[in-house]
Amino acid sequence: MTAAVELLRGRGMRDLLPEDMTRFRRIERAFRDELLGWGYQEVRTPTIEWLHLFTSAGTLSPHLLDRVYSFLDWDGWSGERVVLRPDTTIPAARVYAEHFTDEPAKLFYVQNIFRFAQGDEPRELWQCGAEVYGHTWPAGDIELMAAGRRVLQRLGLGDVRVRLSHTGVLRALLARAGFAPDEQAERYDRILDGDLSVTQEILGRLPDVRAPLDLLFTVTGTDAGYLSNLRAVFAEAVPGMAPALDELDLVARALAATGCPFDISMTLARDFEYYTGPIFRFALSDGSDAGGGGRYDSLVHRTAGSAVPACGFGLAMEHVMARMPEIEPERGPVVLVQPAAVSAEAAGLALSVASELQAAGFCAELVGSRRHPACRWTLTVDPARGAARYVLHDVQSGGDLGAASMDLVLAALGRGQC
Amino acid sequence: MLTLALPTGDLRGPVAAALAAGGLACSPYADGSRSLRLSLEGRDDVALRVFREKDIPIQVALGNYDFGICSAAWVEELQSRFPYDDVTVLRPLGFGRHQLVAAAAPETLQRLGPLRSWSGVRGLRIVSEFPGIAERFARRMRFARYSIHSVWGAAEAYPPEDADLAILAVKDPSDVLAHGLEPLVTLLDASAWLIAGRRGLAGRDLGAVIGRLLAMAAPAVPPGTLALPRASQLESRLAPAAGREREGVRLAVPDGHAQRHTFAALAAAGLTFDGYGEKSYVRRPASGIDGLEVKVIRPQDMPQQVALGNFDLAITGRDWLLDHLFAFPASPVAEALDLQRSRYGIAAAVSEDVPATTLAEALGWWRGQGHTAIRVASEYPNIADHFARLRHLGRYQVIPVNGASEAFVPEDSEILIEGTETGSSFRANRLKKVDHVFDSTNCVITRTSGIDGPRRRLVEQLVTRFRDGLDG
Incomplete structure (x- = not known):
């Protein structure tokens, strides 16, 4: 049976089963409630976009670009390819540019992305994301960090640590070493891969830099003081770092003021190509990464031609689903309503009784189903029997209650016993 | 084995x-x-x-x-x-030994500047027999917006009118110069x-x-793997690639096997192009008709070129038109006239060893033999795909083929979708026909939209001359 299912399902594709969907909807609800509370508006972008939205420099990184699902559409005789949405930030920027003129605009979405992964690794991923467009530095960044962290806390994921970084720090170093922008991205990824030969390459190009580069690559700061230290060490050799360190310092101090735990690492995020400012990630109590975002002030310009700064974040729903604590069923106790006889009158009564139970918060069904939790109550309805029109049976205790009105039935269900 | x-x-x-x-x-x-x-x-x-x-x-x-x-x-x-x-x-x-070279026409370079500054140019047209490599090249160069025109051959014929950049396989870069193009970067030397x-x-x-x-006798050489250049300029200029307005009518005529039949159809219509004979051609023959430009390209590539608007009409086989339309049903290209030459049937063939006379019987036999997927080989991958869906093959694989196709069955596919005139080629390769897909002849195809005024009139005049040639 299992083997047959695996043959039929596309590689890297996953079915979301009832328990998964319960968790999925719980995340979606927590996310929507939180973001609506901060004044964001919900959007949904198409599954298929033009590939060219993602190919310009400063949009999707080459690493991700090599994993998109692109194809010629049924009217693609022009040779211009379309793509299954490989990222949510870039389509959201397009939506902003095409439909919104106000600044700031605050949008959020819950949608899937498609990226090739080897073997059975998932190729369809779900994200909850939020974006702020307009000149909102630094309030927009801080608002997004707070909102994302609170979503995770709403889901019972405990204390969430924010991990901070800034692309400008390493960019300044690599630019000072004379690397072209595309070379900077490649060297950045190699640093993240632990390729220490890049350090030697940088030092070879910058013999005047005597500062220990390890301070950037291997040390994780736990206090804004770490940034002061970097500023002191690199101020002279790499003056281009200063604006990035100042921005990061502001964010770090704001988090500290709210009591939010954070750490700072300059080698935090891969595929950073569109980020231009502070980056943040959300670390769960087990140390795992639940998502993150950052500032991308050039992306809207690259995508749609209008220069509007922006920042945003996304949560990896599969990751969060897997770490959520046990959750309660979405509906109250289950009552199986069954007519005592096969007649139109009895069926009609059963239907109205089921509706009444559902309105009272119970899960009432005319057709029993095998599922969790098991059905505890059955309610037999018989319009021909006045005093025992309703017979409630407790499957757990074996007790019965005969009643002439639904009020007695609802009261018994409320008590949890016949 | x-x-x-x-x-x-x-x-x-x-x-x-x-x-x-x-x-x-x-x-x-x-x-x-x-x-x-x-x-x-x-x-x-x-x-x-x-x-x-x-x-x-x-x-x-x-x-x-x-x-x-x-x-x-x-x-x-x-x-x-x-x-x-x-x-x-x-x-x-x-x-x-061969090289893959990215090349452009001198006038394109004059208009767009050196290749390193093309990253921000929107609407670049890249033509190649190697669409996968062209796609990777375009991504690596971070071209802002581009289209890849995948062609069966003669990619060098497209710049500058019909493409901005061509990725060509040549034995030597001097071959690129011989086509009037400038080699810009060598992607592979192997x-x-x-x-x-x-x-x-x-x-x-x-x-x-x-x-x-x-142990095969061969000199020791480095493998020479693909080397794609990186974009060295991140700032986008966001400039359009070109204004491509034109006034004249453009006609595409084929090389290869179809040339003889096309030459005859042209002659019957009273059309002779200087540089396009029964067996020989130059890439851009002179039409001798005011406002009519002629170019020789592969018949397989004509439907797409007409759909793109690079040509207003073309002479190709119905098989290639349908293969294009099955991939792109809304494509603005249609058959304007059946020239009734170069006739052959497109058929589904299976091995003579399959005990079946119909496709349904063959499918039943393969299923009985435990085949989970039916492999359909064809030079017409989109026709094969359409055929497989229409005939309810169930789970199937289309195997695109570029020639020497008769020998695919039975080792490498169960079914072959192939053109056959007399069936002799099928018989010689121990194949038998189990289904007739359609009849193909050469035809005049035209663009169904975007041709107006004097251009429309000249296109109609040409189609009329071909029709009169048929009647004559």
Whole structure:
């Protein structure tokens, strides 16, 4: 049976089963409630976009670009390819540019992305994301960090640590070493891969830099003081770092003021190509990464031609689903309503009784189903029997209650016993 | 049984010589031979099959063949489209040297500047027989907006009118100059490669042949893998690639097998183009008609070129028109006139060994034999795909083929969708027809929208002349 299912399902594709969907909807609800509370508006972008939205420099990184699902559409005789949405930030920027003129605009979405992964690794991923467009530095960044962290806390994921970084720090170093922008991205990824030969390459190009580069690559700061230290060490050799360190310092101090735990690492995020400012990630109590975002002030310009700064974040729903604590069923106790006889009158009564139970918060069904939790109550309805029109049976205790009105039935269900 | 896929075409001679020197002489395999199934002298544990070069990496990746020999460019093309395929390069062979060059016309370079400044240009048109490599090249260059025009051949014919950049396979960069183009960057400089399937190497004992193949006489050369340049300019200029307004009418006529029939149809319509004969042509013949420009390209590529608006009308086969329309049903190209020449049927054929006279019987037999997926090989992948859906084949694989297709059945596919005039080629390869798909003749195709005023009138006049030629 299992083997047959695996043959039929596309590689890297996953079915979301009832328990998964319960968790999925719980995340979606927590996310929507939180973001609506901060004044964001919900959007949904198409599954298929033009590939060219993602190919310009400063949009999707080459690493991700090599994993998109692109194809010629049924009217693609022009040779211009379309793509299954490989990222949510870039389509959201397009939506902003095409439909919104106000600044700031605050949008959020819950949608899937498609990226090739080897073997059975998932190729369809779900994200909850939020974006702020307009000149909102630094309030927009801080608002997004707070909102994302609170979503995770709403889901019972405990204390969430924010991990901070800034692309400008390493960019300044690599630019000072004379690397072209595309070379900077490649060297950045190699640093993240632990390729220490890049350090030697940088030092070879910058013999005047005597500062220990390890301070950037291997040390994780736990206090804004770490940034002061970097500023002191690199101020002279790499003056281009200063604006990035100042921005990061502001964010770090704001988090500290709210009591939010954070750490700072300059080698935090891969595929950073569109980020231009502070980056943040959300670390769960087990140390795992639940998502993150950052500032991308050039992306809207690259995508749609209008220069509007922006920042945003996304949560990896599969990751969060897997770490959520046990959750309660979405509906109250289950009552199986069954007519005592096969007649139109009895069926009609059963239907109205089921509706009444559902309105009272119970899960009432005319057709029993095998599922969790098991059905505890059955309610037999018989319009021909006045005093025992309703017979409630407790499957757990074996007790019965005969009643002439639904009020007695609802009261018994409320008590949890016949 | 060990299997080896060998190339047809120019590589036959050097491959045959290298195999013989390695003690793997096979016959009949040499320049000019037409046999598609071969055997090794003194070895009955090795099966050899001749393919078009482009098909060899695909066949090795599918696991149908343990080893293959073909130009490096076709291996790189497959790996550009499917980076996680199962092909590995065992060794470069030194002979069959070729280069992949990105080239442009001088007027394009004058308009857009040097290649390094093209990153921000929107609407670049790139033409190539190697669409996978072209796609990777465009991404690596971070072109802001581009289209890849995949063609069967003659990519050098497209710049500057119909493409801004061509990625060409040449023996030497001077070949690019001979086409009036400037080589901009060399993406690959390599020879023929000996390749193998990873799965076969991992799970089967191929030792009986692998040592001999590696011992083939060939100079030691570096493999010369694909080297794509990086964009060196991140700031986008966001400039349009070109204004492509034109006033005249453009007609595409074919080279190759279809040329003789087209020449006859033109003659019947009273049209003679200087530089387009029954057997010879120049790329841009002179029409002798005011406002009519003529270009010679491959018939397979004509429907797309007409749909793109690069040409207003073209003479091609209905088979190529339908293959295009099955891929792109809304494409603005249609048959304007059946020229009723070059007639052949497109048919589905199976091996004579299949005990069936109809497709339904054959499907039932294969299912009884435990086939999970039916493989359909064809030079018309979109027609084959449409056929498979229409005939409810269930689970199927379309195997695109670039020639030498009759020998795919039965080893490498169950069904072949192929053009047949008399059926003699089917019989010679022990195939039998089980389904008729449609009849193909050559026809005039035109763009269904976007042609107005004097251009529309000239197009209609030309179609009328072809029709009068038919009536005459």
